[in-house]
Amino acid sequence: MLRLSEANACALCDTALLGKGLSGPDAATCRDAIVFASLRGLDSHGIVSILPGITNSIAQGRIDPSATVRRVGSNVLQGQGTAGPVIGAATMRRAIEDAARRGVGVAVAFNCNHFGAASFYASMALERGLIGVCLCNAGPSVAPFGGARPLHGTNPIAYALPGGDEPPIVLDIATSVAAHGQVHKAARRGQSIPPGWAVDENGEPTTDPNRAKTLLPFGGHKGYGLGVLVDVLTAGLAASTIGVEVRQQDKDREHAGQSFFMLAIDPEFLGGRAELRSRVDALWRQVREIPPARGFSEVLMPGELEHREEARRRRDGIPLYDEDWTALIQGLARAGLSGEELAERFAPIAS
Amino acid sequence: MLRLSEANACALCDTALLGKGLSGPDAATCRDAIVFASLRGLDSHGIVSILPGITNSIAQGRIDPSATVRRVGSNVLQGQGTAGPVIGAATMRRAIEDAARRGVGVAVAFNCNHFGAASFYASMALERGLIGVCLCNAGPSVAPFGGARPLHGTNPIAYALPGGDEPPIVLDIATSVAAHGQVHKAARRGQSIPPGWAVDENGEPTTDPNRAKTLLPFGGHKGYGLGVLVDVLTAGLAASTIGVEVRQQDKDREHAGQSFFMLAIDPEFLGGRAELRSRVDALWRQVREIPPARGFSEVLMPGELEHREEARRRRDGIPLYDEDWTALIQGLARAGLSGEELAERFAPIAS
Numbered sequence: 001m002l003r004l005s006e007a008n009a010c011a012l013c014d015t016a017l018l019g020k021g022l023s024g025p026d027a028a029t030c031r032d033a034i035v036f037a038s039l040r041g042l043d044s045h046g047i048v049s050i051l052p053g054i055t056n057s058i059a060q061g062r063i064d065p066s067a068t069v070r071r072v073g074s075n076v077l078q079g080q081g082t083a084g085p086v087i088g089a090a091t092m093r094r095a096i097e098d099a100a101r102r103g104v105g106v107a108v109a110f111n112c113n114h115f116g117a118a119s120f121y122a123s124m125a126l127e128r129g130l131i132g133v134c135l136c137n138a139g140p141s142v143a144p145f146g147g148a149r150p151l152h153g154t155n156p157i158a159y160a161l162p163g164g165d166e167p168p169i170v171l172d173i174a175t176s177v178a179a180h181g182q183v184h185k186a187a188r189r190g191q192s193i194p195p196g197w198a199v200d201e202n203g204e205p206t207t208d209p210n211r212a213k214t215l216l217p218f219g220g221h222k223g224y225g226l227g228v229l230v231d232v233l234t235a236g237l238a239a240s241t242i243g244v245e246v247r248q249q250d251k252d253r254e255h256a257g258q259s260f261f262m263l264a265i266d267p268e269f270l271g272g273r274a275e276l277r278s279r280v281d282a283l284w285r286q287v288r289e290i291p292p293a294r295g296f297s298e299v300l301m302p303g304e305l306e307h308r309e310e311a312r313r314r315r316d317g318i319p320l321y322d323e324d325w326t327a328l329i330q331g332l333a334r335a336g337l338s339g340e341e342l343a344e345r346f347a348p349i350a351s
Numbered sequence: 352m353l354r355l356s357e358a359n360a361c362a363l364c365d366t367a368l369l370g371k372g373l374s375g376p377d378a379a380t381c382r383d384a385i386v387f388a389s390l391r392g393l394d395s396h397g398i399v400s401i402l403p404g405i406t407n408s409i410a411q412g413r414i415d416p417s418a419t420v421r422r423v424g425s426n427v428l429q430g431q432g433t434a435g436p437v438i439g440a441a442t443m444r445r446a447i448e449d450a451a452r453r454g455v456g457v458a459v460a461f462n463c464n465h466f467g468a469a470s471f472y473a474s475m476a477l478e479r480g481l482i483g484v485c486l487c488n489a490g491p492s493v494a495p496f497g498g499a500r501p502l503h504g505t506n507p508i509a510y511a512l513p514g515g516d517e518p519p520i521v522l523d524i525a526t527s528v529a530a531h532g533q534v535h536k537a538a539r540r541g542q543s544i545p546p547g548w549a550v551d552e553n554g555e556p557t558t559d560p561n562r563a564k565t566l567l568p569f570g571g572h573k574g575y576g577l578g579v580l581v582d583v584l585t586a587g588l589a590a591s592t593i594g595v596e597v598r599q600q601d602k603d604r605e606h607a608g609q610s611f612f613m614l615a616i617d618p619e620f621l622g623g624r625a626e627l628r629s630r631v632d633a634l635w636r637q638v639r640e641i642p643p644a645r646g647f648s649e650v651l652m653p654g655e656l657e658h659r660e661e662a663r664r665r666r667d668g669i670p671l672y673d674e675d676w677t678a679l680i681q682g683l684a685r686a687g688l689s690g691e692e693l694a695e696r697f698a699p700i701a702s
Contacts, residue, residue, distance in 0.1 A: 075454065076621050103426065104449075104457040104614075108621050131584070144638055146647035151637060161583045169583065171576040203644035219570030225522040225653035226577075228634065232512045232520070233482070236630040239622030243637045263455075263614075270427050270459050271590030279587040283579065286502060286594045287495055293554035296497035302576035 002325050002348035003317030009035050009047055012346040016051060019337050020058040021065035026086045030054060033085035037117040038318045041309035042172065044181040045117040048324045052331025053114065054083050059335040063113055075107040076238060079257055084115030088260055092121040092134065095262040099130055103269025108233075110240035111257040114248065118158035119172035119303075125160055125264045126168050129273045132160045133263040137234040139248040142176045142215045145224035148203020150214050152243050153258075154179060155230035162267075164277030166284040171302040175227035177218040183209045234259035320348055353676050353699035354668030360386050360398055363697040367402060370688050371409040372416035377437045381405060384436035388468040389669045392660035393523065395532040396468040399675045403682025404465065405434050410686040414464055426458040427589060430608055435466030439611055443472040443483065446613040450481055454620030459584075461591035462608040465599065469509035470523035470654075476511055476615045477519050480624045483511045484614040488585040490599040493527040493566045496575035499554020501565050503594050504609075505530060506581035513618075515628030517635040522653040526578035528569040534560045585610035671699055 004012075013034050017027035030050075038046030057063040064081035069090045072078050077094070079087040091109040098105025115121070118134040125132025138153025154174040161169040178197045186193045187209035198212035199205055206212055217223035235242035238259040247256045267276035283301070290299045301307075313319075320328075325348060333339030355363075364385050368378035381401075389397030408414040415432035420441045423429050428445065430438040442460040449456025466472070469485040476483025489504025505525040512520040529548045537544045538560035549563035550556055557563055568574035586593035589610040598607045618627035634652070641650045652658075664670075671679075676699060684690030 073621065098455075102453070104455050106455040106616055106621070110622075131588075143644065144641060144650050146643055147638075147641040147650040148644040149641050151634075151641055157577075159580050161580070161587070169579060171580070173573045173576060177570075199644050203642060205645065218573050219528075221653065222524045222569050223573070225524060226508075228520060228653050229510050229512070229522070231634060232627070232631060233616075236512070236627045237482075237616070237618055237621045239626035239630070242630045243634050245633070265457055265584075265588070267588055270424065270457070270588040271461075275590035276583070276587045279590070279593045280583060282596070283502075283582060283594050287498075290495060290498040290500050290502055291554060292497055293494065293499040293550050294556065299495050299498040302572065302579050 004348035040306040055335035077109040079112040084113040088115035095264040099264035108238040110238035122160040135261040145221040233261040355699035391657040406686035428460040430463040435464040439466035446615040450615035459589040461589035473511040486612040496572040584612040
């Protein structure tokens with residue numbers, strides 16, 4: 001196992017992203033989104049997958065490093081080939097500006113590339129003491145409840161709620177029961193997947209990850225209902241492609257892409273920022289006092305595992321399998337960067 | 352089986368609520384909330400439970416029929432002993448006013464009595480072509496994921512999304528896997544409850560409804576995370592009691608009660624109302640084209656069952672077991688109303 005320090009992860013992102021032509025501010029936004037996910041243990045949305053993803057998309061022309069976000073309406077943004085984190089952060093900033101001025105802000109975006117972890121954008125609201133919510137649609141891979149074929153994407157819901165003496169509560173969940181990455185991992189390891197994760201191409205339930213064709217919503221009709229809410233608040237409000245029409249990546253850069261929905265709320269316009277923080281702190285204390293049920297050793301706040309992981313990884317570095325590091329460097333080399341030089345300058349340490 | 356016509360259900364509500372001293376507008380609001388739930392098949396939040404609930408609360412002093420909602424802040428309302436639907440509707444009206452003026456509105460309420468079905472308030476936004484979201488906390492009955500004792504309530508999430516040629520999409524879900532009513536019904540019928548619904552007083556999983564002490568969140572840690580979001584957006588933003596502190600009913604009317612969160616969004620300030628309706632219509636068509644998975648005969652939109660039920664019940668009346676009707680009339684009589692007279696004037700028909 002290798003450990004990549006936070007500093008090296010940041011520097012590697014900066015060097016690679018600037019090397020592919022992103023501006024300083026855009027590279028910094030992408031770096032922050034990537035390192036946020038890697039530190040919190042959201043590895044499928046971190047440096048191993050998103051950094052080569054962005055650099056390769058630039059190499060292949062799906063991301064234009066000199067593109068800028070277009071403001072179609074006061075709170076409707078168009079990606080126009082910008083990197084996902086660039087349009088994601090711009091959208092949340094619009095929501096935050098409105099919230100800071102009048103208590104609540106909503107902004108949407110369409111024609112967007114993959115933005116990494118939704119909780120990064122929700123968490124942007126925390127710096128100002130605000131509540132942030134981020135929703136994102138995606139290409140069809142998840143069935144409606146009772147359906148045999150995909151209707152929409154894993155449609156994540158993320159939120160960030162400011163704490164006082166206690167940490168903020170930050171959660172990031174797909175509305176599918178599992179993510180693609182988990183199915184692929186089981187396939188690579190020759191393991192079966194739990195019943196309820198997926199159906200095969202005929203709509204038959206399967207535990208074979210190689211036959212799993214369509215993911216299922218979490219919690220049956222309830223998770224399905226939340227996935228549809230994500231569809232409508234993102235693509236519906238952004239007047240973009242919805243449900244089965246969504247193409248995450250397409251040659252036709254004008255119309256392809258995901259849609260985002262960002263909501264920010266300033267508690268000061270409602271019950272007060274200090275009051276909100278005190279209520280969040282109270283919830284943390286209440287959760288700690290609840291005894292675990294049979295089979296559990298402790299009761300956690302939503303997102304608490306990721307919060308702990310972040311502290312650990314800031315201290316010890318981001319754990320990487322040797323093959324993940326090799327694949328990351330190869331990915332950067334395929335994008336036209338000097339893989340060997342990057343590997344040497346920002347090397348992880350063995351642990 | 353009996354069938355109570357929509358007209359008789361409305362007239363019975365009006366007569367009973369006016370009879371207990373509610374003003375005309377407040378009685379009409381309560382009636383609309385009650386009949387909405389009864390028509391959509393949400394019987395645990397309809398005429399059989401909520402009408403006697405309100406009239407008895409008036410008789411016992413928990414609801415003051417002459418109380419008025421207090422505006423503590425521009426978008427923070429206090430119940431002050433008003434009936435739940437009165438403060439619920441007032442809160443959503445505040446959110447809708449802001450949304451119609453500037454695209455989005457949020458309002459919260461505290462110190463509230465039970466308001467029936469959350470989707471009634473979300474649906475208020477539809478009349479104006481807006482999106483509505485309604486959240487509500489409740490007294491502790493649901494464990495955190497992995498916990499043996501309750502942290503918070505069934506904390507429902509409801510939304511209403513306007514359609515064009517197709518119906519609106521209206522969903523109303525508890526963030527617990529099941530509602531109290533379902534556990535009680537199983538107990539009355541001597542049936543067991545499915546694994547995963549509840550734990551007993553020691554935190555052990557149970558399928559015996561009589562031993563079920565604490566409900567479980569739906570979808571494990573994901574539903575739990577949504578329940579916590581409801582806690583913070585309701586009680587946190589309203590600066591009221593949160594989590595285990597919540598008392599739905601209390602002698603101390605000043606501080607007891609639930610909290611509500613209402614969000615309204617006007618699509619016209621984003622991608623446009625017509626565009627939104629066209630996307631919602633497209634989703635309906637897409638859902639109909641997805642073949643059912645094994646074990647299902649059709650694929651439905653979230654809330655479509657309730658939508659169909661509403662059409663059926665408007666035509667055929669609200670189905671009631673004889674004993675439900677008897678219990679309803681007895682409940683009204685206990686509240687000091689003339690049960691016999693009401694039963695005669697607004698009698699259901701046998702079917």
